[in-house]
Every structure is written in structure tokens, then in C-alpha cells.
Amino acid sequence: MIYMADTADLEELRKLYSFFPLEGVTTNPTILLHSGYKLSVAIEGIQELVGTGMVHVQMISGESDDMVREAKKYRSYFDFGDNFYAKIPVTANGYRAMRILKDAGINVTATAIFTQQQALVAMKAGADFVAPYVSRLDNISSHGIEVVGDIVENIALYGLNGKVLAASFKTVDQIYRVSMAGAHSATIGPELLHQLIKHPMTDIGVKQFEIDAEGLYDIEF
Numbered sequence: 001m002i003y004m005a006d007t008a009d010l011e012e013l014r015k016l017y018s019f020f021p022l023e024g025v026t027t028n029p030t031i032l033l034h035s036g037y038k039l040s041v042a043i044e045g046i047q048e049l050v051g052t053g054m055v056h057v058q059m060i061s062g063e064s065d066d067m068v069r070e071a072k073k074y075r076s077y078f079d080f081g082d083n084f085y086a087k088i089p090v091t092a093n094g095y096r097a098m099r100i101l102k103d104a105g106i107n108v109t110a111t112a113i114f115t116q117q118q119a120l121v122a123m124k125a126g127a128d129f130v131a132p133y134v135s136r137l138d139n140i141s142s143h144g145i146e147v148v149g150d151i152v153e154n155i156a157l158y159g160l161n162g163k164v165l166a167a168s169f170k171t172v173d174q175i176y177r178v179s180m181a182g183a184h185s186a187t188i189g190p191e192l193l194h195q196l197i198k199h200p201m202t203d204i205g206v207k208q209f210e211i212d213a214e215g216l217y218d219i220e221f
């Protein structure tokens, strides 16, 4: 599974990138708002950190032609290559923009997905990634993990090229479940990324090794 960081907090990203095998970063207007950075500063900072990793940037226009112009502008403004993904919401205008962007050779991440059908249509329109919102589904008495599982199944069943980018997590358990459901990737906030690699038994085990090694390791390094 591909792990991506769901944040524009540059300080946090720097820490995460120093040890976590991340393959990209996702942002949206809310994430930018929380980071305190304007788009230009945030994306430039992210770009420096990720190198050739993926950067998913959300479009804010409502009309399809504007979304396309916006995506082309950001791609050239930041001098992105193939690692740029235009995040497009699954509205009627969004689906139209996806097709135009794909024809222009620009990667697309379909976002704000709440149903298997929205994801399927997005992939038919050419989306490379489809992002179902797990917590937001769970919070309206729906089932985020099931929606992820259905989309994964559809991709295999119809031999589609798209990948699931599971998004909107509030617990480590949700991340566990989407990975078991076959999600190809997940975008996760810093707090949960730190949390999901932790286990108290690991800390206890490592501590004991340190104690037991005392005086036994006689080769200098």
C-alpha cells in the first residue's frame, strides 16, 4: 500500500519524511487553512520535501474549463512533472474536467467520493486515483470500509487502471481495515501516521535488548 501524508504542515512533513516511507502528499483547502500557509508557499515547501514523490493539489474552480486552466497553471507554476495530481471533485463539471485533463496528459485524483458509483464513473473518466472519505461516511451511518472494498473489487472485476486513495481517517483501525480491504493507497494525517507504527510491546522489547546487550557487543562500529 502506498502511504501519503495528508498535511501541509511543513514542519511535521519534514519530521515524517525523515523516517516514514511516504510516497506523496495530499492537500485540500481545509488542510491549507490549518497549516497557515498560502498555496504557493505550502506547495513549494512540499515539493522540496517530496522530490519526485506525488503531490496532490485540489482545484477550487466550479466550472470544468476553469478547473482545467487551474490545473495547468499550478502544474507549470510549480514546474511539476508527472508527480503532479490535480484533485477534482466528482461533480458533473468535475467528470468533464477529468476527461479533458487526462487527454492533456495531466494526472487526476478524483476527490469527495462517497459511493462506489462515483468512483467507477471517475475511473471511466480517466481518474488515476479515487478518494473515498472513510470517516465522513462512517459519521453519517454509512460504511466507509465497505465503500473502499467495493471500489477495490470493481477495479479488479473490470480491469480498471485507477487506484483507491482511501482518505478521511480518524482512527488507526480504519487504516488497518482499508489496507485489509485492498486499498492501493491511503492518505493519513501526521498524528495517525505516528500512531500507526507504535506499539508498547515494541518499546519494551527494544529496551530489554539494550539492557541485555550491555558488555556483550565488543565490536566497534
Ligand SMILES: O=P(O)(O)OC[C@H]1O[C@](O)(CO)[C@@H](O)[C@@H]1O
Pocket: 006, 026, 027, 028, 030, 031, 111, 112, 131, 133, 135, 136, 167, 168, 169, 187
Ligand atoms: O474528512 P477529512 O478528515 O476532512 O478528510 C478529507 C480528505 O479528503 C482529501 O482531500 C482527499 O484527498 C484528503 O486530503 C482528506 O483526507
